[in-house]
Amino acid sequence: MKPQRGNNRAFGLLAAAAMAALMTGCGNTVYPMDTLSPKSNLANEVTWLFKEVTILDSIVLLIVIAALLGAIFFFSTRPGDSQAPSSKHADLYLEVGWTLIPALILLAITVPTVRTIIRTQPYSWSPNTLRIKVIAHQWWWEFRYPTLGVITADELHIPAGRQIHFELLSADVIHSFFMPALGGKRDVVPGQDNELTLIANTPGYYYGQCAEFCGTSHANMRFRVIVDTPSDFEAWVAHQNSPPVKPTEGAAAAGAKIFADAPCAICHTLRGVSGFSKQYTYGFRGPDLTHFASRTTLAGSILDNTPQNVALWISDPDAVKPGAKMPDLGLHGKDLSDLVAYLESLK
Numbered sequence: 539m540k541p542q543r544g545n546n547r548a549f550g551l552l553a554a555a556a557m558a559a560l561m562t563g564c565g566n567t568v569y570p571m572d573t574l575s576p577k578s579n580l581a582n583e584v585t586w587l588f589k590e591v592t593i594l595d596s597i598v599l600l601i602v603i604a605a606l607l608g609a610i611f612f613f614s615t616r617p618g619d620s621q622a623p624s625s626k627h628a629d630l631y632l633e634v635g636w637t638l639i640p641a642l643i644l645l646a647i648t649v650p651t652v653r654t655i656i657r658t659q660p661y662s663w664s665p666n667t668l669r670i671k672v673i674a675h676q677w678w679w680e681f682r683y684p685t686l687g688v689i690t691a692d693e694l695h696i697p698a699g700r701q702i703h704f705e706l707l708s709a710d711v712i713h714s715f716f717m718p719a720l721g722g723k724r725d726v727v728p729g730q731d732n733e734l735t736l737i738a739n740t741p742g743y744y745y746g747q748c749a750e751f752c753g754t755s756h757a758n759m760r761f762r763v764i765v766d767t768p769s770d771f772e773a774w775v776a777h778q779n780s781p782p783v784k785p786t787e788g789a790a791a792a793g794a795k796i797f798a799d800a801p802c803a804i805c806h807t808l809r810g811v812s813g814f815s816k817q818y819t820y821g822f823r824g825p826d827l828t829h830f831a832s833r834t835t836l837a838g839s840i841l842d843n844t845p846q847n848v849a850l851w852i853s854d855p856d857a858v859k860p861g862a863k864m865p866d867l868g869l870h871g872k873d874l875s876d877l878v879a880y881l882e883s884l885k
């Protein structure tokens with residue numbers, strides 16, 4: 539028996555150490571998917587709600603444990619007891635008590651929850667609110683700014699301190715829009731336009747991830763949120779609205795010709811050069827590449843945007859993102875490096 543008790547103790551210690559490690563992990567910005575370092579009004583409110591409900595639940599748990607221990611120690615039969623335990627059935631006060639108390643607990647959770655929704659998710663928006671359409675695709679994110687004429691992918695830029703109203707649309711299956719530091723998660727459902735409103739408060743570089751299983755590469759459907767200062771955001775918008783680079787010589791110019799000749803332009807838009815610009819519907823198309831090189835990541839934000847990674851992605855998309863709809867174009871050697879040079883020139 540002894541070794542087993544030793545094992546149990548070792549397991550207990552390990553579990554305690556793991557819990558301690560987890561607890562210290564929470565709230566630490568080293569972890570990009572941390573939900574306890576709120577950086578928006580919505581995330582702040584949700585974090586407060588989480589703490590309120592956790593404290594309330596802990597009090598309920600302590601009361602239940604105390605009642606259970608009381609029942610065990612004061613009401614169990616002991617050796618020598620001659621009387622059988624009471625087998626009384628219907629006690630009016632008990633029945634009313636354990637119906638009423640859970641109802642009150644539910645009410646105590648409902649009130650702050652509804653309050654949080656009303657505070658953060660308005661029915662109408664001021665003219666200053668920035669509208670962004672988020673379109674989920676298997677397996678990448680498209681971001682459209684209808685009032686600014688900007689379309690981008692994988693990386694969402696928003697200004698700090700300004701209300702953002704997201705319209706969440708799906709091009710195919712159910713996804714979920716999740717930015718741990720900023721708020722969410724909210725399902726993105728075909729045929730059902732969901733919404734999310736928030737005000738980011740701290741400029742920075744944040745991680746996002748699809749949080750609803752949506753097929754083979756669900757885990758590879760990530761994105762980044764760059765919260766800019768208002769002036770940085772204006773500069774970004776101005777740059778996104780500028781026409782793409784048109785190289786006239788060298789590898790990039792050769793790459794531009796390959797881009798036009800290969801099937802790239804069927805799916806990818808280069809505004810003013812190729813593609814369907816803002817007109818196409820939400821069906822299957824690849825990301826807008828007009829300012830591809832201004833992004834820090836590619837392929838659903840699973841790769842850093844480096845020439846090596848762009849070449850890796852083009853030469854074998856399925857190896858990088860299993861199930862990807864981007865076909866293998868069979869490009870290699872100089873053709874591949876020219877195309878990469880062109881894409882990386884699209885600042």
Ligand code: CUA
Pocket residue numbers: 674675677712713714748749750751752753755756757759
């Ligand atoms: Cu999209 Cu999971």
